[in-house]
């Protein structure tokens with residue numbers, strides 16, 4: 364039995380220091396509700412990347428990221444991370460990767476703000492119809508969403524400990540001429556309490572120095588159709604720094620299951636929550652396949 368599945372959660376199993384490949388659980392549903400099924404203090408470390416506001420369509424009525432206003436988006440994320448804080452151990456951490464976006468007014472055509480971009484069409488159109496009426500945003504303003512989320516979480520009780528810049532080796536090309544092209548994203552480290560678990564020996568600079576707060580990471584072929592997979596190396600660093608073998612890692616926006624794959628490969632258990640059952644099924648297959656691959660010499 365490999366223990367993968369979306370059935371009722373056996374918290375007792377997850378608390379045991381059993382081999383990680385037996386403890387990856389995928390829960391299908393809205394994180395705002397599903398996290399309530401998990402016992403407090405179950406999770407050591409949460410590693411996640413929520414949908415970015417108005418960017419992609421994850422094809423579900425309850426998806427976060429499709430709110431009419433970015434203010435609603437920020438408060439929905441605060442609600443999810445309240446649920447995360449409840450299930451974290453008192454010395455646990457949250458590693459949150461999130462991207463920014465521009466406020467835009469109208470526009471149509473092949474390259475305007477309403478241009479068709481793969482499956483992102485619907486939400487890009489919604490977002491770009493009108494500059495949101497908040498925060499003094501103007502047409503073409505960078506919204507500063509990662510920091511707005513970080514400040515909202517700080518205000519809600521999280522301790523903000525670090526902002527790591529993920530420098531992308533192969534960023535998405537942008538056809539812009541009046542500003543530098545985007546090639547970075549933010550990753551925040553939050554703690555529940557001032558004294559939290561952080562293994563500074565688990566990941567060092569090549570020189571042996573303490574790890575710096577910029578990570579240069581390349582693209583990572585995952586072989587899954589999900590449109591927004593983050594690199595395994597990003598998840599691996601967070602997991603090794605923030606937990607020990609046998610601990611439980613949580614991803615409340617698990618997508619293709621990258622966090623679960625890396626947690627299991629690092630001898631940790633994992634609880635994954637994904638709203639869209641199609642992605643949940645794809646991640647189940649990916650985890651089964653990737654874990655078998657690691658067992659073949």
Ligand SMILES: C[S@@+](CC[C@H](N)C(=O)[O-])C[C@H]1O[C@@H](n2cnc3c(N)ncnc32)[C@H](O)[C@@H]1O
Pocket residue numbers: 392393394395411412413414415421425426427428589591592593594615616617618619620621622636637638639642
């Ligand atoms: C940016 S993707 C995560 C990708 C993931 N890090 C990976 O490597 O595959 C965000 C995911 O959150 C899911 N999602 C959106 N709203 C959700 C909600 N309310 N509860 C749980 N999952 C949600 C989406 O379906 C999407 O798969």
